[in-house]
Amino acid sequence: NNITYIKKMLCAFAKVEGLNLNNNQISWTIEDTNGVFQGLGDLVKFHLSGNKIKSISADAFVGLKNVTYLNLGNNNITSIQNNAFSEVPLLKDLIINTTSLLCDCNLRWFVDWLNLKQLKLQAAICSYPDGLRGQSVVEVTKNLTCDELPKLRLIEEPDPEIMALKGENITLNCKAISSSPGAMTFLWKKDNIELLNPNVIVKSRTDPDGKSTETSSVLNLIHVEHSHAGKYQCVVSNSFGTTYSQKSAISVLVYPTFIKMPKNVTVRAGETVKLECAANGEPTPEIAWHKDGGNDFPAARERRMQVMPHDDVFFIVNAKPIDMGVYSCTAHNPAGIVVANASLTVQEKPSFIKAMEDKEFAAGEDMVLPCLAKGLPKPTITWLKDGETIVRTERHFFIHEDQLLIIVDSVKTDSGVYECHLNNSLGEKVGQSRIIVKQTTYDTSNMMGIIIITVVCCAVLTSIIWVVIIYQTRKRMSPPVIQTEMQELPDMTETTRAHQLQLHLCPDNISDHSSSKDSGTGDSAKRSNDDLGPEEFTMIINGDVAMEMNNSHVPLLLYPRSTNHDRFVSVEVSASETPPKDV
Incomplete structure (x- = not known):
């Protein structure tokens, strides 16, 4: 055989009690591997002679708990790591024949272990240091030092x-x-x-x-x-x-490269979206999805998203407009990262966000008719009244992308059925609203007359108030009326009575006459009062007695002059007249 490397013993050899691997080239397996023979739990005899083994690692025989016989002959062994045979507790026969042992302090444990196990080696000869060359390792225990390091x-x-x-x-x-x-x-x-x-x-x-x-x-x-x-x-x-x-x-x-890239997708609402993405690279790239640069997926929150761990497909079930956006597929490995983007568009038939309602307005009031629409592509909006298209005028306005119709200064003829037509590539939707404009109890044509009447009434009322104020003011300012009681006069001549009456009623006139005489002007200043006509008057004194006056040169009524004294009304009675009785 020419076995050079054993990776791990198969479980098929678990019941093997004897294994012969002599004369191969598995030195590396003994020198630099761990637990290669762990599967040989029932192994009793193990032959490794002639494999060019130079050193024995500490874990070379892990798992060989039942081995009693181990043959390492014909291997030019130079070093044995500490406790290399501790995993072989039942070992009774150990064969090592080498003349190349490095007998330094690192080998002292091996001598102690041999003595403990009472094992005898046929040939375990030191090659270094020079003072121990050719001697058995068992015999040089006291001279094992580490003064020099010839080992690599x-x-x-x-x-x-x-x-x-x-x-x-x-x-x-x-x-x-x-x-x-x-x-x-x-x-x-x-x-x-x-x-x-x-x-x-x-x-x-x-x-x-x-x-x-x-x-x-x-x-x-x-x-x-x-x-x-x-x-x-x-x-x-x-x-x-x-x-x-x-x-x-x-x-x-190997830098990631896409073998499947997501493509732009357009679906109708309610359909299933399918996006694919796969990439090659070394090591194999990890695939990740993002929406609009983040990790917020409305479909995932609503449990409508499906991503298979080992599949290249990404699903969104029952697509909705909120799922629209840019979906990014990211392929990442230690070499780098690549990104591919795809847009998802969800089309939706036109519909009303809120149904149109019938309304009533008062004449002259501004009318606002809403037609709130949604849909993708964005629907066009057309307004009709009683089947005829409404156009912009000085009273008709469209705002908010034609979703609001405004009619100012409404009149009764604005009553009717208003329709809002929504159209896009997926269909049409029509909504209507019945509008009634009610006539008020008055109209603007009567407003001017009402204003005029109101102004006139206000002016008349103001005049009456001023008349009353003036009357009251004059009444308070007029002089007091002196009521004179006619007293019983003693028997005297008529001339004397008349004179006394004049003195009693008009003292100022008498003084005026005298003053005028003294001043030399005579009574010319008083003559103007004599010009009164010789008519008959009746004068009531204290409301009891009436006196009739006939023609006389004596004035019946004298007008007072303005003096520094209070004003008085003087009455003179002619001496020729007989005074009334019972005065």
Whole structure:
């Protein structure tokens, strides 16, 4: 056989009690793998002779809990990691025949374990250090020291993870140091398989003091393809053993590219929307959907959206106008992101947001008739009255995209049936409203007469008020009336009675006569009063006695003059007349 690598034992070997893998090339499986043999729970005897094994890792025999016999003969083993056989608790027979053991302090545990298990080795001979060369490891327990390090030690390893775009160049570095002057051998593995003819540059240098040697190996990957992806490992060997670097996982990234792109979709309300999107890339891109640049999907809130996890199709059931927008399909991987957009349009038959209603208006009132419409495409609106199209006039206006009809200063002839016609590519909808304009008890033609009558009434009322005010004012300002009671006069001549009566009634006249005489003007100033006609008058004094006056030169009525005294009315009675009786 020529087995070079074992990834994992199959469950089909679970009941195997004996396994012979002699004379293969599975050294890497023992040197640098973990739990490869875990499936061999019933294995008792295990043969690994002649596999070019140089070192035994700590986890090489995990799962072999029932093994009692282990043959590692004919392998040039140089080192055994600490507790490498702790996973084989029933081991009784161990065969190791090597002359290349590195007998330093790191091997002390192995000697102690052999003594504990009381196992005897046929040949486990030291090769280093020089003072122990040729001696059995069991015999040199006290001299196991770590003064020198001839075994390889890595001082630089490849990065654990590298990502590169397809077509780029990648460089992996591996550097080791050893106190042994012997040459170092580098090899590179990919997925535990040795690379053949790799592009490698090896450089080596020795310290000036000559105590250590440092060697580096650089692996160049040019214009990487997807086939370059995998786990790379550096393996360094010399005469004292083999050292494995950590594995470097290289990912060759391929920028996402769409193989299915969403397209613009137009559907009617209530139908199902289907959007497709798929992309290739390395690693496989993740697909995500967005609406109008965000994550708010009305269809998702209403449970009308369906997205299959491993499908390329995106569904919206029972499409509604609120679902309209720009839907973005995003394909993303570590290499980058690409986006494809598609518009969704949901068409809807025209309809009324609110049904039209019958209305009544008073004449002269402004009429507002609403026709609130919806639909996609946006419906056109046409107004009719009694079957005839309404056009714009000085009284007819259309606003809010013709959804409101306004008629100012309505008149009775505006009554009728008003229709609103909605039209788009999906159909037509008609609404109507019966309008009645009622005539008021008065119209504008009578308004002027009413205003005139009102003004006249106000003027008359104002005049009456002023007359009353003036009358009251004059009444308060007029002089008091002096009522004179005629007293009983003693027997005297008629001339004397008349004279006394004149003195009693008109004292001012008497003084005037005398003053006029004294002034030399005579009674010329009083003569004008004598011009009154010789007519007969009846004078009532205290409402009891009436006196009749006939022609006489004595004035019947004297008008007072304005003096510094109060005004009085003087009455003179002619002496020739006989005074009335019972006065």
